[in-house]
Amino acid sequence: VPAPYASVDKRIELVRSAALLLHEQGFQRTTLADVAGHAGVPLGNVYYYFKTKEALAESVILAHVDAIRARLEAWVAVHEAPGERLRRLVRAPLDNAERVIQFGCPHGSLCQELEKLGPDAPLAKAAATMLHVFIDWASEQFGELGHTDREARAYAIQLIAGIQGTMLVAHTMRSPELLSQQLRRLEKSFDEAFTPKSTRRRS
């Protein structure tokens, strides 16, 4: 049954190409024709999978969310200590440093752009879920370290904000050194928060 297989492949390839182009050019500047060209799919065929650029962007965001979840789960599997998992999160932009410097954070820059569509725009809501997944996961890790729910969430937001801000500044300055230096500083500033406080919890 070659036809359905080909269809699934094409759909995946379109979403993959769209993710790259949204990161490189942003949503507004990317056309369905750009995506078709990048994926090597005739534009006429694109409409079979995605009626609008909005629908394609929504699939890109869902793919990002899946990929983020898979990464976070892998860190949980590899690192037993929640503090180590959170340190891994802080270093994550370095896995992809060249593209972060060139185009900014693939998630954060998409949020920044799509949130301008207004709070009720489906794409704005979808984009926000990317940050929510990071924040919820980080909250869980801080919770496991013995912080109260309220404090764990505040730490999580502070950490995600720090990572996002660092990527924005390093991208704007086009400086890989700044990225690694500042992520190291951010990690250091969380040294205490990354240490289990369960032993001194009720002291």
Add this chain to the structure above:
Amino acid sequence: VPAPYASVDKRIELVRSAALLLHEQGFQRTTLADVAGHAGVPLGNVYYYFKTKEALAESVILAHVDAIRARLEAWVAVHEAPGERLRRLVRAPLDNAERVIQFGCPHGSLCQELEKLGPDAPLAKAAATMLHVFIDWASEQFGELGHTDREARAYAIQLIAGIQGTMLVAHTMRSPELLSQQLRRLEKSFDEAFTPKSTRRRS
């Protein structure tokens, strides 16, 4: 001489309107016609002042830089202690909290969008100057507190990144409470860095 006066006023009004619209809608989604309509200037007249949207956006950035410089100078005039000036900087997003929640940081979101034009694009370079002005000023303040040049600059970047990241997350979550709570945490995390170390400088 009413004509020249009117011209200057119109030019200023166009830049002011463009600044608002770039903040609210972003650069890509804003047309010269939008700006003309907002400023109450016939579109045909707009071309007399700005040949392209790019030229208008560059003037918006220059106006932002002037306004940022004026604000920073005012804080220097009002607060004698560099630590107080830096605390004022951290609280600055609260002066305009409603618009920050609705549209993000007027400077950071413009950087995020225009940097995608590539490192050699004039608008990308212009946008970066906005962050540079903040970082250079903050470096100066940290320097006055007794930090080495290198450390003062690292602190300055860390602070600006923290403020930018906080605005992005609070905007994405549409939460004014998150904005004020997280800025308070950010300020607290800098308590030591905001304290003059000149007395213990060579100890």
